Amino acid sequence: MDVGSYVAFAGGVGGAKMVQGMSGVLRDEQLKVVVNTADDFEHLGLYICPDLDTIMYTLCNLHNVKTGWGLDNETWNFMQSLSNLGGTTWFSLGDHDLATHVERTNRLNLGDTLTEITADLASKLGTSICIIPMSNDPVRTVVHTKDGPIAFQDYFVRLACEPVINRICFEGIEKALFNPLATNELNSNSLKAVIICPSNPYVSINPILSLKSVRETLSRVKVPIIAVSPIIKGRAIKGPAAKMMNELGYEPSSSVVAKEYCDIIDGFVIDNTDIDVVDCIQEMGISVLVTNTIMNSIEDKKQLAQDVIEFAGDMMIKGV
Amino acid sequence: MDVGSYVAFAGGVGGAKMVQGMSGVLRDEQLKVVVNTADDFEHLGLYICPDLDTIMYTLCNLHNVKTGWGLDNETWNFMQSLSNLGGTTWFSLGDHDLATHVERTNRLNLGDTLTEITADLASKLGTSICIIPMSNDPVRTVVHTKDGPIAFQDYFVRLACEPVINRICFEGIEKALFNPLATNELNSNSLKAVIICPSNPYVSINPILSLKSVRETLSRVKVPIIAVSPIIKGRAIKGPAAKMMNELGYEPSSSVVAKEYCDIIDGFVIDNTDIDVVDCIQEMGISVLVTNTIMNSIEDKKQLAQDVIEFAGDMMIKGV
Numbered sequence: 001m002d003v004g005s006y007v008a009f010a011g012g013v014g015g016a017k018m019v020q021g022m023s024g025v026l027r028d029e030q031l032k033v034v035v036n037t038a039d040d041f042e043h044l045g046l047y048i049c050p051d052l053d054t055i056m057y058t059l060c061n062l063h064n065v066k067t068g069w070g071l072d073n074e075t076w077n078f079m080q081s082l083s084n085l086g087g088t089t090w091f092s093l094g095d096h097d098l099a100t101h102v103e104r105t106n107r108l109n110l111g112d113t114l115t116e117i118t119a120d121l122a123s124k125l126g127t128s129i130c131i132i133p134m135s136n137d138p139v140r141t142v143v144h145t146k147d148g149p150i151a152f153q154d155y156f157v158r159l160a161c162e163p164v165i166n167r168i169c170f171e172g173i174e175k176a177l178f179n180p181l182a183t184n185e186l187n188s189n190s191l192k193a194v195i196i197c198p199s200n201p202y203v204s205i206n207p208i209l210s211l212k213s214v215r216e217t218l219s220r221v222k223v224p225i226i227a228v229s230p231i232i233k234g235r236a237i238k239g240p241a242a243k244m245m246n247e248l249g250y251e252p253s254s255s256v257v258a259k260e261y262c263d264i265i266d267g268f269v270i271d272n273t274d275i276d277v278v279d280c281i282q283e284m285g286i287s288v289l290v291t292n293t294i295m296n297s298i299e300d301k302k303q304l305a306q307d308v309i310e311f312a313g314d315m316m317i318k319g320v
Numbered sequence: 321m322d323v324g325s326y327v328a329f330a331g332g333v334g335g336a337k338m339v340q341g342m343s344g345v346l347r348d349e350q351l352k353v354v355v356n357t358a359d360d361f362e363h364l365g366l367y368i369c370p371d372l373d374t375i376m377y378t379l380c381n382l383h384n385v386k387t388g389w390g391l392d393n394e395t396w397n398f399m400q401s402l403s404n405l406g407g408t409t410w411f412s413l414g415d416h417d418l419a420t421h422v423e424r425t426n427r428l429n430l431g432d433t434l435t436e437i438t439a440d441l442a443s444k445l446g447t448s449i450c451i452i453p454m455s456n457d458p459v460r461t462v463v464h465t466k467d468g469p470i471a472f473q474d475y476f477v478r479l480a481c482e483p484v485i486n487r488i489c490f491e492g493i494e495k496a497l498f499n500p501l502a503t504n505e506l507n508s509n510s511l512k513a514v515i516i517c518p519s520n521p522y523v524s525i526n527p528i529l530s531l532k533s534v535r536e537t538l539s540r541v542k543v544p545i546i547a548v549s550p551i552i553k554g555r556a557i558k559g560p561a562a563k564m565m566n567e568l569g570y571e572p573s574s575s576v577v578a579k580e581y582c583d584i585i586d587g588f589v590i591d592n593t594d595i596d597v598v599d600c601i602q603e604m605g606i607s608v609l610v611t612n613t614i615m616n617s618i619e620d621k622k623q624l625a626q627d628v629i630e631f632a633g634d635m636m637i638k639g640v
Binding site (some may be wrong): 003012044045046075077078079080081082085086087088095096097098099102103105106109120121124125 | 364365366395397398399400401402404405406407409415416417418419420422423424426429440441444445
């Protein structure tokens with residue numbers, strides 16, 4: 001039985017699906033998930049970590065499959081009362097979900113790190129999988145538009161990704177330290193592969209890669225680094241990745257994502273329907289796996305995870 | 321029709337019952353409620369005002385009659401999840417109630433005053449009665465015990481009033497300013513009476529009276545100042561007033577309350593069952609009204625309010 005460890009870089013929904021699949025084919029202690037925190041924000045005095053929560057709720061099988069965020073069997077009484085009071089309601093906070101934000105905020109204010117808090121919350125919610133915030137320091141994604149900068153959740157939720165963007169910045173990225181726990185996992189002798197999940201390359205994965213020392217650490221990793229494309233037939237399964245590509249001047253396709261990662265990855269996984277871009281990606285010196293990357297059922301997720309893990313194993317054997 | 325105004329000094333449950341009665345016999349614009357804020361506290365990062373909320377919810381007829389705090393038809397999903405996460409649960413926060421605390425905390429952090437916020441929340445919840453926090457500045461009741469000081473809500477809720485107290489302090493009282501809105505109401509030409517509600521004299525009313533300028537302002541008021549006893553037959557209807565009296569060295573009785581207020585009040589209202597203390601109170605130079613002060617039904621509350629208002633009117637005519 002495979003006893004090596006796997007580090008996944010993940011954002012929200014796509015990342016959550018991928019790591020859920022991985023959790024179905026690996027033992028809990030084999031999976032280490034490094035999660036984007038650049039879409040974290042403070043709202044109504046609460047410290048909210050959308051990607052961490054999506055990953056955590058999904059790995060605990062508590063997630064709302066329909067929305068892609070929040071908890072299943074949620075209630076909205078707080079939100080209804082907040083609305084009655086004239087409060088800010090563009091960001092939905094369920095009654096159960098609110099406990100996560102209040103507890104996290106309170107513990108941060110008491111001086112605990114986001115890493116400690118995340119580990120405790122995940123454990124209480126029922127998973128022993130190691131969920132690692134990319135940094136304990138604040139990093140904030142800001143999208144720039146012709147009308148000026150917009151904080152990420154404002155853009156993503158309040159404005160429903162409607163503004164046209166021309167640039168994306170990560171405030172605080174220069175000072176933020178990559179989580180030492182993540183560095184340890186990347187340097188571990190038991191590491192078998194690094195998997196970049198099918199998350200938005202610009203706002204979910206790039207913040208992690210932009211933290212100082214991450215690219216350098218990855219360049220020294222002796223196991224395959226594999227990315228799974230979030231783009232299928234020029235479209236994102238969920239979220240604004242394809243729209244962002246257009247606005248940043250690219251024709252949306254898997255090969256644009258591969259290009260984004262080409263100096264880091266050894267392998268790239270694309271959907272069966274995208275077989276026409278294989279040559280283009282291989283020309284970048286990247287091995288390609290063509291398989292089903294659409295994850296609707298838990299079986300889809302596990303199969304993709306299995307495919308990616310085997311792809312990594314094959315690359316290792318071939319000495320890529 | 322009486323068009324004058326009435327200022328009530330109130331704490332939590334007893335005060336809420338009294339002002340609910342007053343609201344039933346006065347027009348909204350006639351009633352001004354000055355509320356204790358010394359039992360406010362910060363909990364889980366939220367700024368919570370127990371007395372303000374009890375008064376506000378009661379005047380909006382949204383209060384939970386059984387508990388004496390919080391909202392009717394409340395749900396507890398947040399609390400259940402907070403408990404699952406290992407959070408602090410000794411102070412119960414309902415899902416709907418939480419919106420009040422989150423909205424208030426957020427607006428305080430944005431720089432609004434507690435007075436402005438209270439007015440807006442009360443208006444949104446459906447009352448136009450003027451609810452005035454005693455101060456916009458923080459005052460914190462601390463009870464002293466042989467084992468050291470205890471913050472009020474810790475004592476009142478977490479420890480269920482069990483520790484024996486020997487002293488009560490109001491931290492911040494020297495610097496806190498009496499709400500100018502309250503001063504204006506006390507100086508108003510339309511003022512007909514000041515009513516000290518049947519709230520705990522030590523921890524609900526005394527914080528208000530201890531703010532600088534309050535006793536001086538009251539001494540210049542030309543209308544009757546009347547207190548309603550929260551003690552009936554040596555016992556408090558609700559709360560630790562009688563227990564506190566014992567611990568502070570008094571035999572619990574209405575006359576102890578009258579003594580507490582004797583340099584301020586012109587009239588004192590006691591229950592029919594306490595007729596034996598009339599002489600004792602009159603000897604302090606205080607007029608006494610004996611009536612039913614037990615407020616179970618809305619009719620009880622309105623009748624007591626009517627009795628107190630008439631008592632004040634009679635005293636005015638007699639030139640007391």
